[in-house]
Amino acid sequence: MLTVPLGSLFRRGDDWAVFVVENGRARTRTVVLGQRNSSEAQITHGLEVSQPVVLHPPDTLRDQARIAGRPGA
Secondary structure, three states: OOEEEHHHOEEEOOEEEEEEEEOOEEEEEEEEEEEEOOOEEEEEEOOOOOOOEOOOOOOOOOOOOEOOOOOOO
């Protein structure tokens, strides 16, 4: 079962999304959620197990922006 911290999720229209880190850049991925609890959410579609996600992405982060530092999860 693939899960991500709730702090990595954000709304994109009616969908849920995360930023993954690929080659030092943020890439938006639309995801489908399964079960959730107070700290994490199950991802049923849209994300691979090995893809690091950005934890607590700022509202100013955009697709293909350079990411400095370490991914959040």
